[in-house]
Amino acid sequence: MKLPTIKLTKKHLKFILPILAIPLIVFGYLFFTKSQTASASWWNESWLYRKVLIIDHTKVSSDLKDFPVLISLTDMDLGAHAQADGGDIIFIDEDGGKLVHEIEFFASSTGALVAWVKIPTLSSSADRTIYMYYGNASTVDQDKPGEVWAGDYSGIWHMAENPAGGTNPDGTDEVSDSTRNGNGANSGGSMDASDLVAGKIGSAIDFDGSSDYLRIGDNAGFKPASGITMSAWINPDIASNWGKILCRDYSANGGWENPYVTYCLSSSYGTDGRPYLEITTGASNAKHLASSAIATGTWHYVVGTWDGTNMKIYVNGVAVNGTTTKTGVLDYSATSTSDLVVAVRSPYTQGERYDGKIDELRFSTVAKSAYWIQTEYNNQSDPVAFFTSVGSEETGPGPVGYWAFDEGYGATAHDDSGQGNDGSIVGANWQSESMCVSGKCLYFNDNQYVDVGSDIKLFDNDLSMSAWFRTSSSSWVTIMGKGSIFTGGKRAQINLNDQECGVGKLKVEIDDDTVKKYFCSRKSGLNDNNWHYTALVRDGDNLRMYIDGYEDKNSPLDISGYGSIDNSRPLTFGSIYHEDEGGQRYFFKGFLDEIKVYPYARSASQIKA
Known part of the structure; x- marks a missing residue:
């Protein structure tokens, strides 16, 4: 049979193409929307x-x-x-x-x-x-x-340390510098631990305006030629008379001869409360003042910049009062060395002190842009609002504990999860690869077990526990357990051949000393001297048991109303603590391998994998 020939005209295409485009548009939207909102893969499973x-x-x-x-x-x-x-x-x-x-x-x-x-x-x-x-x-x-x-930062002082207690062994550098330059600050005057106070960002240091100051050693990083940014959060108690924030003395003697400073950021011009910046080039000093006073008793972000030509003052992220022109290079000719000081003009004079709190003090050898300074203010003034969401x-997918038992020697079962829950091996014997599921494993007999400490908390929240086991024993044995049994017993454990379930069946039991809940596996014959895999999963009020990759027919167990176990006891493999007898009991007889604990409920597909 010959199929008829269909001839498509431009008129047909104008009608058909939009129809064909619809599923492509929908697919593209769904694909790219999903790509944009998909969660990134986990960076490292050692971080939970x-x-x-x-x-x-x-x-x-x-x-x-x-x-x-x-x-x-x-x-x-x-x-x-x-x-x-x-x-x-x-x-x-x-x-x-x-x-x-x-x-x-x-x-x-x-x-x-x-x-x-x-x-x-x-x-x-x-x-x-x-x-x-x-x-x-x-x-x-x-x-x-x-x-x-x-980069361009010569000093970053978060003002987060006790100004009376040195960060160095010799008691110096009470206030540390976060850059690599090691420009820590030494406190002077009558500063004590009470001067470390709540700040704008974490802690701050409170200066009394009469004797308190910080002194920062001379450093090449504090001798820029033609670019500078000095910034700080300040909370003045008063409009201090010429109160200084961060200064470098011009002649390193505290003298009162002009030009006084090579550079300086100050909180108040005289007592009028206007912050200002000073720059000296060619023995000539220039000042650039804010247009208005700042209030006392509240925090302000004050920044001074100079790019080799233009001097600017920023208050709370905004440049105020235009610019002052000052050309040339910074003048260090009067002295080759001069320390920086905080809250005073010079370490050699008692004048022009600052009275109030200072936080997040910074010195940079470039003039930061207005965009940079505005973004700093936005971020630091309200760090919560800087983020649309947290x-x-x-x-993560990784376990909180993973004991592969692959060492093959020694008395320590290392935790390969990266969480540091190494276990002490009590008597159990190392076995070669031919006897094990993966790599090496441990063989347990009477009075032998592994103690991995009490840091891992069980049954406070969702979790998953799994282990490979092999035994021919018909005695009541414990694969893993935490807590204690009998008097005051609050515990969780996985047993085999328990008297309440019978030989060859697994039993999962939790007991908060008021409510005891357990169930026995439907599957039996698990003491057949073959390797078997068991996993226990708490998912809300459900407790599930998996055997050899499949959920047992008797699973899940409803554990609503259950309280908690005794998590002060160690998690042990091959036994559980017996309160009345004062030691480990119900010892496992056989092989254990690849034990893992996860801090979340793993899915059936994850268990089977």
Whole structure:
């Protein structure tokens, strides 16, 4: 049969093409929308948790490079899961690159965090996504302050240290410098621990206006030729008479002869409360003043810049009172060395002191742009609003404990999860690969077990536990357990050949000393001296048992109303603690291999895989 020939005219195509385009448009929309919103792959399974942080592009004044972003938040998830000092907290770019950061402050009791993260590029037209990872108990400290502030910064003083207690062994450098330059500040006057106070960002230092000051040693980084930015958050108690924020004395003797300073950022012109910048070139001094006074008793972000020609003052991110022209190069001719000082004009004079609080003091050898300064203010004045959102806690695919038993020697079962839950092997014997599931394994007989400590908490939340076992025993034996049995017993355990279930069946049991719940596997014959895989999963109020990759017919068990186990006891493999008899009991007889604990409920497909 010959099919008829269809001739398409332009008129037909005008009708057909839009119809064909519709599914293509829908496909493209769904594909690209899904691509944009899809969650990034997990950076490293040794970190158990993460949160997504999205920077609001409307708070970024222009496209910027290598910008240190302040992250200041209080998050109980961090407090619960990060290391006590926050050393495991890291930040990852949306493309998977690791971002350098500095942790200024972290309190595990509250989850309060103050951190600075260097972002390679910030866009003023598109939001920027970064990931905060935490929950790695064994990693070394991850922050790298020197890399965050590398480049044109000669000094970064967060003012977060006790000005009466030295950070060096000799008691010097009471206030540390976060750059690589080591320009720590020594305190002078009558400063004591009470001068460390709450600041705009974390802590600040309170200067009394009569004797308190900080002195920073001379350094080549403080001798720029024709570019400078000095900045600080200040909260003045009064409009101090010529009150200085950060200065370099011109003649290094505190004398009152003009031009007084090589450069200086001050809080008040006389007592009128107007911040101003001073620059000296060719023995000639120039000043650029803000157009109006700043209020006392509140925080202000004050910045002075000079690019070799134009002097500017910024207050709270905005340039005020135009510019003052000053050309030439900075004049250091009167002395080759002169220390920087904070809250006074010179370490050699008692005049022009600042009375109030100072936080986040910075010195740069370039004139920062108005866009940079405005973005700094947006970020630091309201770090929460700088982000459109901070996501909920995500749990990674990695285990919180993984004991492969592949060492083959010694008395330690190393935790390969990276969480540091190494176990002590009590008597169990190493076996060669031919006897094991993967690599080497352990053989247990009477009075033998592995103790991995009490850090892993079971049944407080969802979890998954799994193990490979092989035995021919018909005695009541424990594969793994935590807590204690009998008097005051609060426990969770996986048993085989339990008297309540019978020989060859697995039993899962939890007991909060008030409610005891358990179930026996439908599958039997598990003591046939072959390798079997068991997994226990808590998913909300359901407790599920898997055997050899499949959920048992008697699963799940409803555990609603159940309280908690005794998590102060260690997690043990091959036995469980017996309260009445004061030791480990119900010892496993056979082989154990590849034991894992995950801090979330794994799916049936994950178990089978």
